Amino acid sequence: MSASKRDELVQKALKAFYQGGFHAIGMDRLARETGVSKTAIYKHFRTKEELILATLRLRDEQFRNWLMRRIEAIAPEPKDQLIAIFDALSEWFNEPEFKSCMFIKASSEYQDRAHPIHATSAEHKRLLAADFTERAKKAGAYEPEQLANELLIIKEGAIVLAHLHDAKKVAIDARRAAEKVISVSR
Template identity: 75%
Template sequence: MSASKRDELVQKALASFYKGGFHAIGMDRLAKETGVSKTAIYKHFRTKEELILATLRLRDEQFRNWLRRRIEALAAEPEGQLLAIFDALEEWFEEAGFRSCMFIKASSEYQDSSHPIHATAAEHKRLLSIYFAEIAQKTNAQDPEGLARQLLIVKEGAIVLAHLHEHKQVAADARTVAKNIVDTALADI
């Protein structure tokens, strides 16, 4: 299997795992949904978990790049960018295929914090927090890391609730909470 075929497999596997979950999608079903034989899958990935890790790395790259682009397109100033996080989330929630966060799912299905899949999910969230802190530093907030953590908490809660309930109200409510947090953090300046 060529590198491009491998990349195509990872992309198709990502879609299958995102839609159906990690434990629920067995190798037979994965082969059927991706159109790649189990033999071909195992030529590049010794285990299903190795393939899951590859899909998580791809999703991390895709999601963080998308989020950064959307935030920067939605707001020019750092304070506005902190709120644009939630405008971007609303766009994501409105996508027809929205099924919550792949990393929340991964950490739920692989609950041992020392497991590589759980650790990869945690790393994704850590990298988002760093990005939010970078934006917060540009606002001159006294505690940009604390502000970033608070916004990440609101973001993660919004994702879960958008999956469970009416996403439009969740996104609007999350943005309101985020605005209160940002206003409070910047009032101390």
């Protein structure tokens, strides 16, 4: 399988895992949904977990790139970008294919913090916190790390609730909560 076929497999596996979960999607089903034989899958990935890690790395890259571009397109000024996080999330929540966060799902299915899948999920959240911290610093926040952590907590809670309840209302409520937290951090 060529590198482009491998990339295509990872992209299709990402979609399957995102929609169906990691433990629920067995290799037979994965082969059916990706159109790639199990033999071909195992030529590039020794285990299903290696394939899961590849999908998480791809999702991390795609999601963070999308989020950062959207934040900057919505609000060019750093102080406004902290709120724009939640405007971008609102857009994501209202996409028809929204199924919560792949990293929340992965860490709940692989709960041992030492497991590479759990660790990769935690790293995704750490990278988001680092980005939020930099934005908070540029916005002149009093305690940028603290503000970034609070915004991340609001963001993560909003993702879970948007999946469970009315996504539009959750997005509005999360934005309001973020506005309050930001207003006391200056």
